[in-house]
Amino acid sequence: MAGASKAVADSRANLPFVYRQYSAEQLRNVLYKMYLIRRFEEGAEECYTRGLIHGTMHLSIGQEASAMGICMPLAEDDQITSTHRGHGHCIAKGAEVKRMFAEFFGKTTGYCKGRGGSMHIADVGKGNLGANGIVGGGIPIAVGAALSAKMMKTGKVVVSFFGDGANNEGAFHEALNMASVWKLPVIFVCENNGYGMSTSTARSTAVKNIAERAAAYSMPGVIVNGNIFSEVAEASYKAVERARAGEGPTLIESKTYRHRGHSKSDRNRYRSKEEIEDWMSNRDPITLFESELREFGFIDDKGIEAIRGAVAQEIADGIEFAKASPSPDVRDTGNYVYTEQA
């Protein structure tokens, strides 16, 4: 997906990976999407507070660079499995926010026709095989999808997103082992935001870095700063190349942070205000990427304002779409349990 011309490429020779690899338009679109994820989460949160969305949700504010960086080198028909904190992955893989809002509102126009909600958000048409309510549940499924890709020779690669909590599930270990034994085209992406609900990785995980666990399964383990888009995208790019070449899986540990609590029930008693404030003020992924784009001359203040305005409009339109959409008929509770036979 090299968008930069030769002359432009030469002028960018000393810049970080993404500025050499992608066109200015592509990079501005990344900023757009990162804002779209942020404002989507904020919009969903507000709708929840106002009682328009019920249940619970797990917001990925602060993890936008991780979702966008991993998905950047993926083709449209490459596939992902996602997590309970999966709104950002869904948008990064190409979903429309209006249909995501509609799903959260429980409407028939939602991606899952109101049957899944936040925790099962999916967009199969864009290769998102679904978020998952079970920690680690999507990891073996991603390996199975990669097995399909290999057996059907489609050339697809599959990304399995999961959190730091999942790395202590048996499914993680079984799946990594099999993916490595069979050299399947899958990329394991651990978004390590430091806490599995309230329990820190320091208290729960025997290794300092989750990427170290790659050694046990004979695959590369890569640690990236998950809040720096270019670092994440570069690691993903290399892992995708390796997977597509038939060389097997990679484990990427994307170290990041969630600004909000685990879910709507979180009283935030396991981390300090100072810690949260530090991540929000000094390591916000959108601020970091936006500053770089400005510094390297890919965008100016006017361009940034235009993006923010367009994102705000798309979010507002999405919420209106969701509000105006019809609810499912209660007589249809039995739909989709089994395939309807003609």
Add this chain to the structure above:
Amino acid sequence: MDAMVRELSYAQAIQEAMAIAMDMDECVFLMGEDIGVYGGAFQVTGDLVDRFGSERVIDTPISELGGAGMAVGAALTGMRPIFEFQFSDFATLAMEQIVNQAAKMRFMLGGEVSVPVVMRFPAGSGTGAAAQHSQSLEAWLGHVPGLKVIQPATPYDAKGMLLAAVADPDPVMIFEHKLLYKMKGPVPEGYYTVPIGKADIRREGRDLTIVATSIMVHKALDAAAALEAEGIDIEVIDLRTIRPMDKQTVIDSVKKTSRLMCVYEAVKTLGIGAEVSAMIAESEAFDYLDAPIVRLGGAETPIPYNPELEKAVVPQVPDIIAAARDLVKGVR
């Protein structure tokens, strides 16, 4: 054209069905522990690896959860995996993927996907393998909307129902009683299916309906044959599918015989017998009942090792004969 009918064992019938399915559709493949050169713990896959290669007859590591999850993921993305649990007991390690993922994926995604996975579960006692290799857990999975759960009792049904399962767009769980693997019966060559969700009346009778599953079908038939000499005429229904259950066949039979007994190997409490009994109690057949419903199921205990004890904890032919006689003669 009449297909040539041969005598095949139940295991051979399953193997033949898998070979036909793989010949017909290159997306069909097998996964499981030691199903390749070893041929499977019960030799059900046998020499299929020689014919289809190790890329379509895949030996997995001993990773039931991961393996089942891979089968789910492969099914979700266009393949047609047939996954063998070495023993049905080991499926307890994979319940997450079966119950939370395979069963619910289509529903959670609003009908946008389907999961055409087939899982095979060698089940049941009688092999001296003790408590962790002898269970009958089909009712666990029968409780989960989104799954289909079948228990073929004959070689003919084993082949036809497996081919129906492979053609089915939804996850189908096949419980195969290990003592049936060597049982022989007539099996036509070539492709045919036996529908999922349809019970079979194995023996017609007027005095009592016995609803049985899997190996208990044969025990019930033996009991019915023995009681014929006493003038007791028993109808034996092979339920074949426990989800979705063929209610009408059972209702019609009970309306005819006015008596119902359920015979199954799994632990009696909260099992198939409870479901069939309650279904009849809720149906128009209730008014036709002349006697209380009787359930014969497994004892409330793990399966013991000692062979005499092992036999004692699941219904045997004399138990069925005694209970049926009492029921028809009004002793109960």
